[in-house]
Amino acid sequence: MNNRLVTGFTIVMAGLVLAPTAQASDISPTSLLEYASLRDGNWTTTMGNKDSGMVGIKSTGEWGPDGDNFMTDWVVHSMKDEIVSRGSGYTYWDPAAKTVTSQYSGLMDGKPFHGTMRLTKGEGRTWTWNDERTLDDGTNQYFITTDTFNGLNQWVRTVEFADKNYKGTGKMLATQDWKRNNNLLTAAPGLKSLVGLWKWPNTNAYGENVVDWISWKFGPGQHVLLGSFYESDSNGKTRFVGDSRVWFNPGDRRIHFHYTSLDGKSITGTANNFQSATGQTSWRWDYQGFDDVGESMAGAQNITVTDTTYKWTFDWCTFDGREIPVAMLNKPDRVFNKVSNNPEMNSADSINDVKSISKR
Incomplete structure (x- = not known):
């Protein structure tokens, strides 16, 4: 499978954690509650093409037992139903950073990674995050992720490459269209x-x-x-x-x-x-x-x-x-x-x- 595709859906998946509906100046602990009302539930999307290969992604979000953290997990399957990537994260209000923050970790091709996402600004239902990831070999990657919620059951995520100061390069890594599964x-x-x-x-x-x-x-x-x-x-x-x-x-x-x-x-x-x-x-x-x-x-x-x-x-x-x-x-x-x-x-x-x- 194309390495860029693997990297792309893994980054998108690991960052499946933040999209509150408040203005940037209003980012507060309440933003986490607003986010959870949108992200709660079971979601699916697909990614790739005939050349790079297609994958199906499933993700779930729910409150943790203490009610302070919102928990997420994901599994990425190839069309042969092989697990390509999986991981989990937790989202919380970070008083030191004064924003909603997500810590996540997972495996990509059997290799571990860890990352942090922080909410930076928002307008209406469109939200932007700074995402820093550390790979197994110590390499750091930086991305600007934008989530746009078009309704209760659908949202689009775009991921743009950035430098370490989070200045976008204009080069897009991925665009995904997520649909909520109404399993109930x-x-x-x-x-x-x-x-x-x-x-x-x-x-x-x-x-x-x-x-x-x-x-x-x-x-x-x-x-x-x-x-x-x-x-x-x-x-x-x-x-x-x-x-x-x-x-x-x-x-x-x-x-x-x-x-x-x-x-x-x-x-x-x-x-x-x-x-x-x-x-x-x-x-x-x-x-x-x-x-x-x-x-x-x-x-x-x-x-x-x-x-x-x-x-x-x-x-x-x-x-x-x-x-x-x-x-x-x-x-x-x-x-x-x-x-x-x-x-x-x-x-x-x-x-x-x-x-x-x-x-x-």
């Missing part, structure tokens, strides 16, 4: 039906009339589904209960979810047995977690969603290691009805429904 909806297209505002008139443990609400909406690029849970009392007062995140994990190729409540519950799990028919989607959540005082819980819920209804029943459940009879948990009237395709709780539909609770 590819795996479960029926999840689109969840988007909107749902309500269930219910009676709480104290015998009081309440309304439970669930607001589902997609995050940037529709690669994550975000749920917010609320409860309204008979006086029309609404309180936030908890939130949930649903996403596709490319590692195990499964759909995962995480729910956290305001009172301290934390539940994680995976989706299984997705089935779709005309106007209806069903699946099973297998979950485990802890309640607000640290007691363990586990179980499975069977979910059924149509264009207008959303309901679930417990298949089994344990609490602190004790099995709970599902007959105690499965309310026959637990059916959420879609109020609006607008997921916002401040919509006119939700306000009118809250006011009507006390009239039931």
Whole structure:
């Protein structure tokens, strides 16, 4: 394979780390959050031509476990599905440099390299970075990288050769057109039906009339589904209960979810047995977690969603290691009805429904 092509896609890949949407004068720790909302997810592109050879590149970006660093990785495959290059990086706010910075490392043709990228200036959705790389033999390379985001699911990267003072030479190393893979909806297209505002008139443990609400909406690029849970009392007062995140994990190729409540519950799990028919989607959540005082819980819920209804029943459940009879948990009237395709709780539909609770 052409060495320049190998160098080109490796440099482009290693720098797959920065593109916040703020003006240069506004570069701050918040820029990292803005960047993550654009870069999060799974991306693919191709590079090369018939003479140099074609490669396919896959890259993933997600927050690290501490929430302070945004993690990226990439794998470059030849058309024979051979791994040509791979690596990873982490992006963070660097208070010393007063900018967003990325440290990355990887292997190219089996040889290690390391590099640093720093955000230098931006305008609108176009951002420029200084990139310094050190190869295995100690050679330093310098590049000016420009990322242009044309939407939530597409961006273009150009890489220009530069001297050590980051003065561009006018010679381009690479241009790439990146596309976001919507693995979530590819795996479960029926999840689109969840988007909107749902309500269930219910009676709480104290015998009081309440309304439970669930607001589902997609995050940037529709690669994550975000749920917010609320409860309204008979006086029309609404309180936030908890939130949930649903996403596709490319590692195990499964759909995962995480729910956290305001009172301290934390539940994680995976989706299984997705089935779709005309106007209806069903699946099973297998979950485990802890309640607000640290007691363990586990179980499975069977979910059924149509264009207008959303309901679930417990298949089994344990609490602190004790099995709970599902007959105690499965309310026959637990059916959420879609109020609006607008997921916002401040919509006119939700306000009118809250006011009507006390009239039931």
